Amino acid sequence: MPDNQTTTRKAAALAAFQGLEHEPGVAKPDAILTADNVVRRFGGLTAVDVGHVEIQRGSITALIGPNGAGKTTFFNQLTGFDTADAGSWSFNGKAMNGVPAHKVARSGMVRTFQLTKALSKLTVMENMRLGAQGQKGENFFRALIPGSWRGQEDEITKRAEELLVRFKLDAKSEDFAGSLSGGQRKLLEMARALMVNPELVMLDEPMAGVNPALTQSLLGHVKDLREQGMTVLFVEHDMDMVRDISDWVIVMAQGAIIAEGPPDSIMSDHRVIDAYLGAHHDAPLSEEELQQQLHEAEAALEAEAAEEEAAK
Amino acid sequence: MDWLTILTTTVHAAIGWEVVVYGLAAIGVNIHFGYTGLLNFGQAAFMAVAGYGLAVTIVVIGLPFWVGILVGLAGAVLLALLLGVPTLRLRADYLAIVTIAAAEIIRLIFRSVAFKETFGGSDGRRGFNNDFYEINPFPPGHYGIGPFGFNERTFWLLVVGWVTLAVCCAVVYLLMKSPWGRVLKAIREDEEAVRSLGKNVFSYKMQSLILGGVIGALGGFFYGLYNGSVQPDVFGTEMTFFAYTIVILGGAARVLGPVVGAMVFWVLFVFIGNFLSEAVRAGYITVITETQVGPIRYALVGLGFILLLVFRPQGIFGDKREIALDAR
Numbered sequence: 001m002p003d004n005q006t007t008t009r010k011a012a013a014l015a016a017f018q019g020l021e022h023e024p025g026v027a028k029p030d031a032i033l034t035a036d037n038v039v040r041r042f043g044g045l046t047a048v049d050v051g052h053v054e055i056q057r058g059s060i061t062a063l064i065g066p067n068g069a070g071k072t073t074f075f076n077q078l079t080g081f082d083t084a085d086a087g088s089w090s091f092n093g094k095a096m097n098g099v100p101a102h103k104v105a106r107s108g109m110v111r112t113f114q115l116t117k118a119l120s121k122l123t124v125m126e127n128m129r130l131g132a133q134g135q136k137g138e139n140f141f142r143a144l145i146p147g148s149w150r151g152q153e154d155e156i157t158k159r160a161e162e163l164l165v166r167f168k169l170d171a172k173s174e175d176f177a178g179s180l181s182g183g184q185r186k187l188l189e190m191a192r193a194l195m196v197n198p199e200l201v202m203l204d205e206p207m208a209g210v211n212p213a214l215t216q217s218l219l220g221h222v223k224d225l226r227e228q229g230m231t232v233l234f235v236e237h238d239m240d241m242v243r244d245i246s247d248w249v250i251v252m253a254q255g256a257i258i259a260e261g262p263p264d265s266i267m268s269d270h271r272v273i274d275a276y277l278g279a280h281h282d283a284p285l286s287e288e289e290l291q292q293q294l295h296e297a298e299a300a301l302e303a304e305a306a307e308e309e310a311a312k
Numbered sequence: 313m314d315w316l317t318i319l320t321t322t323v324h325a326a327i328g329w330e331v332v333v334y335g336l337a338a339i340g341v342n343i344h345f346g347y348t349g350l351l352n353f354g355q356a357a358f359m360a361v362a363g364y365g366l367a368v369t370i371v372v373i374g375l376p377f378w379v380g381i382l383v384g385l386a387g388a389v390l391l392a393l394l395l396g397v398p399t400l401r402l403r404a405d406y407l408a409i410v411t412i413a414a415a416e417i418i419r420l421i422f423r424s425v426a427f428k429e430t431f432g433g434s435d436g437r438r439g440f441n442n443d444f445y446e447i448n449p450f451p452p453g454h455y456g457i458g459p460f461g462f463n464e465r466t467f468w469l470l471v472v473g474w475v476t477l478a479v480c481c482a483v484v485y486l487l488m489k490s491p492w493g494r495v496l497k498a499i500r501e502d503e504e505a506v507r508s509l510g511k512n513v514f515s516y517k518m519q520s521l522i523l524g525g526v527i528g529a530l531g532g533f534f535y536g537l538y539n540g541s542v543q544p545d546v547f548g549t550e551m552t553f554f555a556y557t558i559v560i561l562g563g564a565a566r567v568l569g570p571v572v573g574a575m576v577f578w579v580l581f582v583f584i585g586n587f588l589s590e591a592v593r594a595g596y597i598t599v600i601t602e603t604q605v606g607p608i609r610y611a612l613v614g615l616g617f618i619l620l621l622v623f624r625p626q627g628i629f630g631d632k633r634e635i636a637l638d639a640r
């Protein structure tokens with residue numbers, strides 16, 4: 001029964017987070033990914049400076065934060081697409097710092113991109129097939145002997161077809177990926193990442209630019225990944241979605257992780273509010289303060305008007 | 313006007329040694345640029361290294377023909393490694409800059425006074441194709457129909473040349489249909505995406521550079537074997553840009569594009585040249601003199617390609633839908 005399983009997987013994920021402190025870098029019962037002191041600077045700007053963070057296996061974890069917080073840059077460090085100035089991180093207990101991107105992907109940690117990277121002049125199906133690992137036909141000499149890779153190619157095609165049906169792209173299978181709409185490309189990129197058979201899927205704003213109807217199905221797919229035993233780490237700005245699908249939320253601001261917590265309470269954390277609105281909005285304004293600000297503004301306006309009168 | 317001369321030279325141009333040499337160079341460029349998106353502007357250097365490898369091994373060192381071929385091929389592989397290792401990790405334009413510079417450096421080394429003992433300076437090397445023609449199975453005679461045809465030497469070269477072209481096309485066909493070729497095409501589209509899917513992009517780019525360079529090197533051999541000599545200035549940037557023109561003319565990333573492109577290119581080139589010469593000589597065209605035919609031929613061929621790019625940007629075999637995707 002898929003329904004039963006759904007509840008158990010979700011429940012298991014939620015149970016893992018039960019009673020955890022809402023502090024940045026809090027230890028998780030079973031971390032699939034652990035990062036320590038990851039620093040990335042661009043000239044004078046410290047884009048990422050993460051002290052310690054752990055991602056719980058089998059959960060959907062959201063990484064949120066204002067624009068420019070360093071979420072994408074942090075993804076780039078972890079997945080080998082950029083070279084960190086300092087820091088270490090491990091995936092499944094294996095050290096991953098300094099490992100090139102393709103090896104990171106092979107080890108089961110696959111990411112998608114904020115700016116979608118569809119391979120335009122390949123068909124949707126070819127995009128999908130590319131994701132499969134350990135392909136015999138990707139060896140130069142074997143490639144020359146079609147018989148040596150045909151069988152495997154058929155298996156890959158079958159798996160790709162199943163995924164395309166799930167992502168409602170099966171009708172587009174033979175179209176160029178470049179002819180897809182923005183939302184369809186997001187779907188394709190996610191489906192293609194799944195062809196790798198990853199353990200950890202890192203999605204950088206998978207819902208950005210996707211229409212609400214499609215968003216619902218995308219959300220379904222993301223939840224589905226957890227049901228299949230995968231771990232999901234995703235970046236998202238829309239808090240409704242974060243609340244809907246994530247089991248745990250990590251908040252980044254100015255390169256650092258400033259808070260963690262469950263999705264329903266994280267947005268009321270004062271550190272998060274500070275990060276999004278700026279520290280001078282510290283606490284909600286009291287009634288007197290509001291009145292006083294109003295008076296000040298009125299006075300300023302009156303003074304201005306009086307000056308203008310005088311000038312005439 | 314001597315229409316027969318115009319006709320025979322044009323037909324010969326369609327299947328002649330230039331098509332073999334430039335067709336092979338273009339197949340290599342098509343692997344680099346058409347399939348992998350690598351801007352190798354030093355294809356002439358691969359051909360030069362091969363031609364000189366063959367010539368120097370036979371003439372200067374005195375080793376047999378087949379050793380010369382192996383030396384030429386090894387030289388092409390080495391050149392690919394030399395160019396690729398420092399640049400293939402960088403952005404695409406760096407490879408373009410490095411290859412065009414490297415090709416010039418190699419040409420200048422071949423023509424330098426310092427290495428005149430080895431490479432023969434600006435005169436180059438000659439006298440290395442005897443072994444090739446000694447194994448010619450065709451007895452002396454005329455091979456062809458009526459006025460069209462070749463002597464036994466050229467015929468032998470063309471048979472070997474066209475078999476080589478066919479084999480190269482077959483290899484490209486098999487490779488580009490395979491998952492290996494899929495990775496190459498994907499790299500052309502977006503190498504970061506390919507990396508994120510667990511493929512070693514650097515390794516594939518290197519394989520592509522070597523393969524295309526080696527096929528270009530075969531073109532270098534045929535140049536040397538037909539002309540009986542190699543000179544440094546033959547392998548200038550013009551040779552590379554002819555190869556690019558041929559690829560675009562035939563349609564990038566199409567198996568037969570380079571071969572048909574080379575045929576069309578040389579037919580146009582020879583036909584326009586001979587037609588103009590004959591027309592001037594016969595007095596039909598009076599605004600230009602016979603010595604001006606050469607440059608005007610270049611201008612007209614250039615005009616032809618501009619028109620092609622305007623009206624058929626995908627080339628002869630290209631797919632219009634693919635070009636349309638670029639606009640998105």
Ligand SMILES: Nc1ncnc2c1ncn2[C@@H]1O[C@H](COP(=O)(O)OP(=O)(O)OP(=O)(O)O)[C@@H](O)[C@H]1O
Pocket residue numbers: 042045047065066067068069070071072073074114
């Ligand atoms: N290659 C780069 N060179 C210089 N600065 C960079 C570079 N990449 C990122 N930055 C800077 O690092 C900071 C973090 O950028 P990043 O893209 O990681 O933000 P983000 O959290 O993903 O934001 P968004 O939600 O808008 O995608 C920004 O201030 C950005 O300007």
Ligand SMILES: [Mg+2]
Pocket residue numbers: 071072073114204
């Ligand atoms: Mg981002």
